[in-house]
Amino acid sequence: DVKVTQSSRYLVKRTGEKVFLECVQDMDHENMFWYRQDPGLGLRLIYFSYDVKMKEKGDIPEGYSVSREKKERFSLILESASTNQTSMYLCASSLPGQGFYGQYFGPGTRLTVT
């Protein structure tokens, strides 16, 4: 069974803290994605990676960075968390070109920055 897991379901951090969100997939997918989801704004792509050590900016990369040292793991880093980064963060993975079945999503991390 296909699986994308995220390190935390809920996270509360303080303004200015460095925050790491981890995503692991067990499907040997090349592509991995980080989105944030906010009410009324849908899903917005932050960063994606199509290979180890490769990354591309999505629509809203400001304030975020990513790391992909191993194929199965894609980390999202908030260098200095701010309250406007309070959101639901979703990780996804797919085969190249989105694959036949598209992207598989993890359960999400609801991050609150106080």
Next chain:
Amino acid sequence: ELKVEQNPLFLSMQEGKNYTIYCNYSTTSDRLYWYRQDPGKSLESLFVLLSNGAVKQEGRLMASLDTKARLSTLHITAAVHDLSATYFCAVANYGGSQGNLIFGKGTKLSVKP
């Protein structure tokens, strides 16, 4: 730039009724996906539509794709409460090295008895 528009964004239906959710997109693409999201949960894949005229059905949901009109529809037949969720369409965007998906804002469906 590829844009994806869904409508309606909110839909309140009575059980037993039929309705259609529309997904329009702005530039050529050959793949369209429908996802479902239950409150507090992640996205679950419903349908993959890969060619013009493609139609997929699962239970009371039927999705279709018209690539010439750049339009996909998700038709709900005889709605039941269990279908209450948010439905997203997403279109494959091949800009960039590998492309990604562009999502609509979602349609929040509420089915009332």
